Amino acid sequence: MDVGSVMKREVVSIRADQTLEEAIRLLVDKRVGTLPVVDEQARLVGILGLREILQLCWPTLLDMLGNYDFVRDFGVLERNDISAEDRAKPVGQLMQPATRVEVDCGLLRAEAVMRQHQLRDLPVVDEQNRLVGLASWVDVGVAFLRHRSLSQDRP
Amino acid sequence: MPELISWAIFLIALALILTESVERTIAALGGASAMLIGGGLLGFYSEEQAIEAVDVETLTLLFGMMTLVALLQPTGAFEYLAIQVARLSRGRPIRMLVFLGAITSLLSMVLDNVTTVVLIAPVTVLITEILGLSPMPFLITEALLSNTGGVATLIGDPPNIIIGSAAGLTFNDFLVHSLPVVLVAWAAALVLLIWMFRRELGGGPVEPAVLQGLDPGQALRDTRTARKVTAVLGLTVVCFLLQSQLGLSSSLIAVSMASVALLWLRPPMDKVLDSIEWQVLVFFAGLFVIVGGLEASGGLQVLEQLALRASAGHISVAAVGILWITAIFSALVDNIPITVALVPVIQHLGTQGVEIFPLWWALAFGAGFGGNATIIGSTANLIVVRLSERTRQPITSRLWLRRGLPIMLITCLIGSLAFLLALPLFQR
Numbered sequence: 001m002d003v004g005s006v007m008k009r010e011v012v013s014i015r016a017d018q019t020l021e022e023a024i025r026l027l028v029d030k031r032v033g034t035l036p037v038v039d040e041q042a043r044l045v046g047i048l049g050l051r052e053i054l055q056l057c058w059p060t061l062l063d064m065l066g067n068y069d070f071v072r073d074f075g076v077l078e079r080n081d082i083s084a085e086d087r088a089k090p091v092g093q094l095m096q097p098a099t100r101v102e103v104d105c106g107l108l109r110a111e112a113v114m115r116q117h118q119l120r121d122l123p124v125v126d127e128q129n130r131l132v133g134l135a136s137w138v139d140v141g142v143a144f145l146r147h148r149s150l151s152q153d154r155p
Numbered sequence: 156m157p158e159l160i161s162w163a164i165f166l167i168a169l170a171l172i173l174t175e176s177v178e179r180t181i182a183a184l185g186g187a188s189a190m191l192i193g194g195g196l197l198g199f200y201s202e203e204q205a206i207e208a209v210d211v212e213t214l215t216l217l218f219g220m221m222t223l224v225a226l227l228q229p230t231g232a233f234e235y236l237a238i239q240v241a242r243l244s245r246g247r248p249i250r251m252l253v254f255l256g257a258i259t260s261l262l263s264m265v266l267d268n269v270t271t272v273v274l275i276a277p278v279t280v281l282i283t284e285i286l287g288l289s290p291m292p293f294l295i296t297e298a299l300l301s302n303t304g305g306v307a308t309l310i311g312d313p314p315n316i317i318i319g320s321a322a323g324l325t326f327n328d329f330l331v332h333s334l335p336v337v338l339v340a341w342a343a344a345l346v347l348l349i350w351m352f353r354r355e356l357g358g359g360p361v362e363p364a365v366l367q368g369l370d371p372g373q374a375l376r377d378t379r380t381a382r383k384v385t386a387v388l389g390l391t392v393v394c395f396l397l398q399s400q401l402g403l404s405s406s407l408i409a410v411s412m413a414s415v416a417l418l419w420l421r422p423p424m425d426k427v428l429d430s431i432e433w434q435v436l437v438f439f440a441g442l443f444v445i446v447g448g449l450e451a452s453g454g455l456q457v458l459e460q461l462a463l464r465a466s467a468g469h470i471s472v473a474a475v476g477i478l479w480i481t482a483i484f485s486a487l488v489d490n491i492p493i494t495v496a497l498v499p500v501i502q503h504l505g506t507q508g509v510e511i512f513p514l515w516w517a518l519a520f521g522a523g524f525g526g527n528a529t530i531i532g533s534t535a536n537l538i539v540v541r542l543s544e545r546t547r548q549p550i551t552s553r554l555w556l557r558r559g560l561p562i563m564l565i566t567c568l569i570g571s572l573a574f575l576l577a578l579p580l581f582q583r
Contacts, residue, residue, distance in 0.1 A: 061284055064277040064545065067231060070238060070373035075285035075365035 003110045004103030006143035007124045007133030013038045016045060016092030023048055023091050024082070034121035034134065037095045042130045044123055046095035053094070057082045100125050103132060107144045110135060157199040157452035164189045165449050165496075173488045175531070180434040183441025190448035200448045208447020209440050212320040212406045213313075217267075217436060219409025220310055223388055224270045225430035226416055230381035233262070233274035234374040241282045242371070246363035248288055248356040249349055252296055255279055256345060259297040260304030263535075264311045265392060268301040269432070272535040276542050282369070284546070286361045291548045292352035294539035295555070296345075299562050302533050303344050306523030307337035309395065309405060313439070314494040314522035319405065321498045322515045326395035326405065332516055332581055336573045340524065340566040347565055351558055380420060387416040439491065446495045455496070459503045466509050471574040473509075474517035474581070477501075478574070481521025482567050486528035494522045513574060513581035520570035528563035530555045 013036045014023050023035055027050060037046040057080040062068075099117045101110055103124055114122055114137055122140070124133040168186030172179045187205070194200020227233075240258045244251035255275070263271040276294055283290040305311035309319045309326045315333075318324065349356065375381060391412040394401060398408065417427070449455055466473035477497070484493040497518055505511040526533035530540050530552055536559070543550040573580060 061277075061281055061545070064280060064542070065234075067234070067374065067376060070234070070370045071281070071285070072368035072370060073285070073365045075362050076287035077285050 001147050003105045003135045006139045007135035009133045011134045018091050020089050021087040036123045036131050038131050044098050044125050044131045047098040048095045056086050107140050110140045157197050158454040160193045161449045161452035161454045180438045183438045187441040187444035190445050194448050199452045204451050205444045209443040210320055213316050215406035216316050216409045219413040221431045222413035224266050225427045227384040231374045231376040232381040234278045235371045237275050237278040238369050238371040246361050246366050256296045256300040260300045263301035263305045264308045268305045269534045272538050276539050289548050290546050292355045294543055295558050296348050298535040298539045299527050302526050303341050307334045312523050314490050315519050317494050318515050318519050325398045340569040343565050344562045442495045450499045458500045462500050470510050471578045474513045474574040475571045477517040478521040478570050482525030485522050485525030486532045490522040490526050512583055516581045524566035528560045
């Protein structure tokens with residue numbers, strides 16, 4: 001079984017010259033956590049996730065300490081917002097290099113790649129590096145389990 | 156010729172440290188190797204001499220104290236203390252600055268101040284940020300006050316350990332001769348800091364309710380271990396206080412107390428050893444070897460002649476001179492090389508009949524207070540600056556100079572006045 005058969009084929013993507021404001025609107029409207037960044041030929045050039053955008057309003061403080069159990073209320077930090085200046089920046093400035101796999105990549109390999117790069121969504125490309133789908137950790141894991149339990153049900 | 160070679164090696168190593176083109180540990184190791192190769196070829200420095208030059212007493216004392224801190228570190232005890240004192244301040248910025256500064260200083264008088272700052276500073280950022288305050292004044296204050304406070308005790312600051320080991324000073328010697336000056340210098344630094352940060356700290360209490368929502372109990376991840384290590388640390392301080400009665404060396408106290416704690420807690424040793432700052436120990440060992448070569452080549456004679464001429468006058472003037480030279484050097488390069496290099500020079504003066512007891516304290520004050528002026532002056536400074544780069548108000552070199560230099564000047568001035576006005580304080 002390969003990642004091409006479990007991925008989502010309708011992917012919300014964005015271009016590098018669009019603004020962060022547009023990216024934020026897409027994330028909110030479509031309720032997605034990852035935006036693959038593509039060029040005019042639909043080739044994958046980068047990735048912009050919820051994490052990169054939230055980093056702009058959630059302070060980096062969230063990875064300074066190993067323990068947050070003692071903080072019941074984050075006070076004024078809860079009310080942080082993304083500045084208008086940041087919102088006007090092009091997506092290209094904030095996007096990260098994209099880890100990608102090809103459609104024929106096996107599920108276990110997809111899982112290994114996601115683990116290694118700590119990803120929740122994995123862009124899938126064809127031989128020309130054109131974005132053809134997006135496989136989430138859940139897509140891969142559930143498909144893997146379904147495949148296993150079905151084969152075990154057989155006599 | 157050997158003098159020139161050894162000076163060249165020493166100065167190149169210093170230049171590498173100063174320009175930060177390589178990590179200071181690598182510079183020290185490279186310099187030590189170069190000194191041994193040069194010394195071997197020209198016949199002025201052997202490996203046996205190099206081994207003798209390494210002050211094992213200093214390294215062992217550092218290692219013992221680092222082990223105790225490594226055991227305390229994961230328990231959350233530092234976070235617990237920071238939260239407690241922040242709550243006591245009831246959200247009043249000035250009070251919080253004083254309390255956090257005081258607890259950092261107190262801890263760094265007994266513990267390595269780098270570790271103290273590494274553990275207290277992130278909680279400080281968290282507490283100030285959730286209160287809507289800028290972490291900047293608090294971070295700078297913690298580093299400067301812990302540098303200053305550490306000068307008060309034998310184990311508070313690495314230069315003190317080096318000086319104590321070379322001069323045979325005990326823990327109590329520091330309490331008698333250094334603590335009084337440091338108390339005055341510390342208080343003056345605090346007042347000056349509050350004045351310099353008056354704009355940032357202005358305004359009344361901020362969101363005290365949020366502060367009460369911080370639960371120190373939750374920060375303490377391992378109460379039992381924290382209690383045990385604190386008990387051993389307390390016993391360690393008692394042993395240091397009774398050092399002359401017990402007849403134990405400082406390094407033996409530190410290492411045996413570390414062993415007591417390890418036997419009591421039996422932690423996974425690989426994790427404990429991971430938390431030891433090996434780069435510091437290697438840096439020190441390298442410098443001892445480099446300066447040992449400088450001494451063996453006769454290179455230190457230049458300094459010794461200079462120092463002898465300078466100390467021909469009144470001894471308090473010589474002490475003030477050493478204090479400022481050490482302080483300026485510590486601010487610009489690093490306080491360890493100058494301390495290691497001046498130790499044999501002062502020892503030599505002793506053999507020439509100069510009253511050197513006051514000079515040891517001058518060296519300690521210069522090395523401790525001088526590091527306040529610049530970011531590179533002390534590791535604690537570097538740590539809070541790196542942390543501030545992840546906040547909305549990063550600390551720049553210029554900002555540090557504007558706040559740190561006045562603190563260096565006032566603390567060094569107080570040290571100098573002590574020598575000029577209260578010389579008997581520094582005499583046996």
